[in-house]
Amino acid sequence: MEIICDWKDCKKRGIHKAPVEKNNSKKFRWLCLEHVKEFNKDWDYFKGMSQEQIAEFLKADLTWHKPTQSFSAPDNFFNILWGSVLENKEKAFLGNAEIKNENKKMQFSNQDIKAFEIMDLEIGTKWEEIYTKFKTLVKKFHPDMNSGNKKFEEKLKIITLAYTQLKMTYKTK
Ligand SMILES: [Zn+2]
DSSP states (O other): OOOBOOSTTOOSBOOEEEEEETTEEEEEEEEOHHHHHHHHTTOOTTTTOOHHHHHHHHHTTOTTSOTTOOOOSHHHHHHHHHHHHHTTOHHHHHTTOOBOOTTSOOOOOHHHHHHHHHTTOOTTOOHHHHHHHHHHHHHHHOGGGTTTOHHHHHHHHHHHHHHHHHHHHHBOO
């Protein structure tokens, strides 16, 4: 049985899950690619996250790091991550994370699609290219490169969350 996109007057196949309400992730409807993008356009799904939630989210990406490191302030997560990328600690940065065999067809969630958009990448880009893009963006928007400009820092934080989202998807569990 084929699911049809839930968007008004759309007859395409609904292959992407989208929450019925933007802040309610419990109920879903199915949309085609075009309409899930439309749905996502104005939705900054990180916006509602508290500093603690963001810290928890990023923690998932820091398993490579020395367990002795203290992450007292949420901002430390960002600084450590960015510092590591800028110092070219590529190997350490990827750490123990095994990346999925990308030749197999991967399933992407609504959040993944949003993350690809935030990073300005094609959906399903290879992990290596995602990492390279992230590195470029860190260099471009790092506060040290922009006289501590807060606007760029906020932008880089959102990019970092998107990157972390993708990393969790590409990691084998
Ligand atoms: Zn549609």
